[in-house]
Amino acid sequence: MSKPVKAAVFGTGSWGTAFGMVLADAGCDVTLWGRRGELAAAVNSTRTNPDYLPGVELPENLRATSDPAEAAADADFTVLAVPSQTLRGNLAEWVPLLAPETVLVSLMKGVELGSTMRMSEVIEDVAKVGADRIAVVTGPNLAREIAARMPAAAVVACRSEAVAQRLQSACHTPYFRPYTNTDVVGCELGGAVKNVIGLAVGIADGMGLGDNAKGSLITRGLAETTRLGLAMGADPMTFSGLAGLGDLVATCSSPLSRNHTFGINLGKGMTLQETISVTKQTAEGVKSCESVLDLARRHGVDMPITETVVGIVHEGKPPVVALKELMGRSAKSERR
Numbered sequence: 342m343s344k345p346v347k348a349a350v351f352g353t354g355s356w357g358t359a360f361g362m363v364l365a366d367a368g369c370d371v372t373l374w375g376r377r378g379e380l381a382a383a384v385n386s387t388r389t390n391p392d393y394l395p396g397v398e399l400p401e402n403l404r405a406t407s408d409p410a411e412a413a414a415d416a417d418f419t420v421l422a423v424p425s426q427t428l429r430g431n432l433a434e435w436v437p438l439l440a441p442e443t444v445l446v447s448l449m450k451g452v453e454l455g456s457t458m459r460m461s462e463v464i465e466d467v468a469k470v471g472a473d474r475i476a477v478v479t480g481p482n483l484a485r486e487i488a489a490r491m492p493a494a495a496v497v498a499c500r501s502e503a504v505a506q507r508l509q510s511a512c513h514t515p516y517f518r519p520y521t522n523t524d525v526v527g528c529e530l531g532g533a534v535k536n537v538i539g540l541a542v543g544i545a546d547g548m549g550l551g552d553n554a555k556g557s558l559i560t561r562g563l564a565e566t567t568r569l570g571l572a573m574g575a576d577p578m579t580f581s582g583l584a585g586l587g588d589l590v591a592t593c594s595s596p597l598s599r600n601h602t603f604g605i606n607l608g609k610g611m612t613l614q615e616t617i618s619v620t621k622q623t624a625e626g627v628k629s630c631e632s633v634l635d636l637a638r639r640h641g642v643d644m645p646i647t648e649t650v651v652g653i654v655h656e657g658k659p660p661v662v663a664l665k666e667l668m669g670r671s672a673k674s675e676r677r
């Protein structure tokens with residue numbers, strides 16, 4: 342019998358833990374790494390993650406540790422599930438511990454502030470491994486639904502189709518159906534920008550603007566994501582797939598989405614500080630809206646919804662004023 346695939350998952354938050362379950366259910370030996378020894382011990386003794394996925398029973402072939410060397414040892418796949426803005430610092434500490442041929446897998450949906458690098462670019466920069474050993478998992482994958490083993494499709498993207506297929510087989514279960522894609526740029530942009538559009542839709546929902554507004558924001562949000570993707574060399578078809586439309590629809594319709602909920606609170610009139618204080622988990626769009634806008638400006642792409650979100654979240658613009666400005670833009674063709 343062949344040896345089971347070994348996976349290390351760095352990040353014991355909601356998606357790191359839920360994706361660890363998927364890998365374990367697909368037959369991998371999984372070790373989760375978490376910063377806090379108490380949480381790792383609780384995962385091992387109670388077979389649950391009481392802080393992030395309370396009540397969800399974790400499989401036997403998944404264990405946790407707070408020792409990064411123990412997690413990384415001999416891993417065929419090293420999965421990264423920490424907040425996008427801390428990845429660079431975290432990974433720099435783990436690089437000396439990584440197994441020599443390991444494939445680095447990003448679960449993260451953000452763009453680094455300042456550098457405007459996508460997560461796979463940060464990984465390449467810090468770990469000094471080629472793009473053929475870096476993969477991305479993305480798509481409509483709300484962690485709590487996956488943890489309940491509710492059905493979902495996903496995308497595993499890697500420049501190497503062969504590596505994408507290896508990862509696809511390592512995470513394929515009866516409830517989790519991954520498709521391969523070699524358009525890493527498009528898949529990552531789809532994931533990062535949908536969080537920003539999720540904030541915009543949440544704000545509109547919080548303001549009570551109705552479902553026509555929601556449909557309009559989702560569609561025009563996808564249009565601006567596609568414009569940015571085209572300017573960055575992505576395949577436009579990716580944005581009508583799971584990493585684009587699929588994830589956007591799930592995020593913008595679900596009360597489980599942290600970005601959508603964050604937006605709802607802002608739209609209802611909470612201040613940024615109040616909203617941050619009631620948000621217990623990572624809402625990537627809050628920071629990445631600035632880096633996405635920065636990317637858009639660097640590539641000369643118009644992203645009015647992203648600009649509106651930056652105005653509301655970071656410049657204190659009242660949502661009603663932002664709405665008036667967005668609706669008051671000059672008339673144009675839908676294709677522009």
Ligand SMILES: NC(=O)C1=CN([C@@H]2O[C@H](COP(=O)(O)OP(=O)(O)OC[C@H]3O[C@@H](n4cnc5c(N)ncnc54)[C@H](O)[C@@H]3O)[C@@H](O)[C@H]2O)C=CC1
Binds near residue numbers: 352355358375
């Ligand atoms: N939760 C979800 O449904 C999904 C999340 N994602 C993406 O996965 C990534 C991780 O998100 P979640 O697991 O949901 O977030 P989370 O907020 O549930 O967990 C984040 C994890 O990172 C750890 N962490 C926080 N700051 C850290 C630091 N400075 N150094 C090291 N570790 C740190 C936390 O302790 C926690 O274990 C994000 O980029 C998110 O967009 C993608 C798909 C689904």
Ligand SMILES: O=C(CO)COP(=O)(O)O
Binds near residue numbers: 588
């Ligand atoms: O990316 C996600 C679903 O695919 C999770 O969205 P939130 O980060 O907004 O919760």
